[in-house]
Amino acid sequence: MKFRNRRITALAAVSLVASLALTACGGSDSDGGSDGGSGGSASGDISVTFLPKNLGNPYFDISDAAGKKAVESYGGTYEQVGPDTGSADGQVPFINTAAQQGVSALVVSANDPEALCDALKEASDAGVKVVTFDSDTNPDCRDLYVQAATSEGIAKKQVDLIAEQIGDSGEVAILSAAANATNQNAWIDLMKKDIADNHPNIKLVDTVYGDDDDQTSFDKTAALLSAHPNLKGIISPTTVGIAAAARYLSTSDAKGKVALTGLGTPNQMREFVKDGTVTAFALWNPGDLGTLSAFAAKALVDGTIKGDEGDKFDAGDLGSFTVGKDSVVLLGDPFTYDKSNIDDFDF
């Protein structure tokens, strides 16, 4: 019987602690409520949150830094958040948080066209303007998509570069980012088509995925070269991939024999262009992309544009832009970087 009594005492003690804790929480709820309310109404200016695919990615560091400059130029508040790996489920909590914070606009580069949709729609319902940049979601999940260059333009540019470098014939391979990366896969499909239609002597022998990880991309490059001894060129449509591949090639026998091109940033590629590992590569200016996204966000928040086709808005130094079909704003054509001009760029 004594045992039973003890159990009851214990139960009473536990429930006492629990009820104390719960009432403490409950009490604070009402206090906190008023705090939150006043905090929300106090912020009047434009707050823009940048959500890149992942943090620590030099490409997004550049675009986000330019975005920050642009946001601050019009007196807004800038913030950058993001997951540490490029996964869709990692981005969702940050979108939810932005909705809770009630920021004016969210500028996001999507890791998955569908998985972010519901979270973005909820944010939109909470009054957040949603701009996607670099990598899009389904069109109905965002207000505007800021596109760096058309997929056709990007694919054609890279195929043209590799064709020029290997004399328009021979085996080539692609070193991509994650196997699910939206834009990389779109480009790869278009490159395949372009090669088949316009470059009959070029044979695409392999596509490998470096997951936008330096070491993985490095290892995959090594594997490509040993698996395909006749390989004449590698296309890497990702900045992490091309830098890792260039690093591998520059120290291997294949330097100068296997051509490398793709999408890279001047600072990462400078030494490899100068030492002859890489002749030329392409990219739009990610800084301009960030700037344009920031101004697009402002135009949406101000109500200057709604994201309809034909809407015009001003993007500071970049000039005026017009919204195209499916609420897409196009930055321009990719730019070719080579020995002659690489020193003019610092990003």
Place this chain on the structure above:
Amino acid sequence: MSTSVLSRPEGSTRSYPAYSRPLWRRVLFTREFAVIALLVAVIFYSNNNVPNFDGPLTFYYLFLDIAPILLIALPMTLVIITGEIDLSVASVVGLSSVLVAQLHVEAGLSIPVAGLIAILVGAVCGAFNGFLVAYVGLPSLAVTIGTLALYRGIAVGLLGTKAVTDFPEKWTDLAKERIVEGHAYPMILIPFVVLAIAFVLLLHFSPFGRGVFEIGLNDEAAHFTGVNVQRTKFLLFVLAGAVSAFAGIYYTLRFGSARGDNATGLELQVIAAVLLGGVSIFGGRGAIHGVIAGVILIGVISSAMRLESYTVNKINIVIGTLLVLSVISTSFLGWAKDLWSRRGRGSGPSSSEKNGQHRQAVAADESTNER
């Protein structure tokens, strides 16, 4: 204090040190309640200091985010208490996500049927782990590292590089629906609470559960006291596989997207939460309520820090530090308690050790303290 309770004849005197304190102290002064207290403190602090934390959406999103971890943490707790580990759970989540998509979209099965098959496959995945660990006798760390890659490989192989996104809205909405409109609790908490109660009964109030603790303390001794060690371990891995597959279905419907790489790395979040919740990685001690508090604690800290616009690296640093501290604290508390009991034993009433079973129980209890 230890939750391991060895059965003994009714009416015998409870004289050994674990029972020298009243029950309420044994229940409240535990690592589990330390985690719960910390959780309450963090919620209290965040409510008052973090803007928007007290908003209606915080806990709704929080539960949606941590639901897969909460679910998988239940069987993982039991697996770790036996001194084993299952690293393949996140890969089973990915595999089940892909299976639901393929069975629904390609084979045209309804979501419940596809889900049921996915759970069965998850149980088979778990059974494969369990067979190799329990009956073949291989170390679970090695086995499940292997199956982590194997199941993930099958998942990615089945779906390739694409993502399946056309799920019926009825089901994707259900995954996000609230139990009562306007409250923070999403539907997924219903199956979780049911499972949690089942696992609490299984672990803390059944002979099977006592066997789980005994295996963690010393599986040879457990074997000789009549615990079917092999079957227990096997069943636990099957449970882990089945629950992970269920979490995979939820994961798929919640994000409306099935991909081979879904939930990559989730196993480490689950194990981190289980350890933070007071389960010993060496086995033999732990409790479900502590684990649940551990999972929610990690969720609340991440949520509050995100609202303060801290980025993921800083959140990881805080959670990592907390985890290391919690692991250290177990050893430290064990050492302090040992010191205390050694000093206390001189003056206090000496424990009467009349038979071998008591002696063994004392030894078992002391070994849990040290962990």
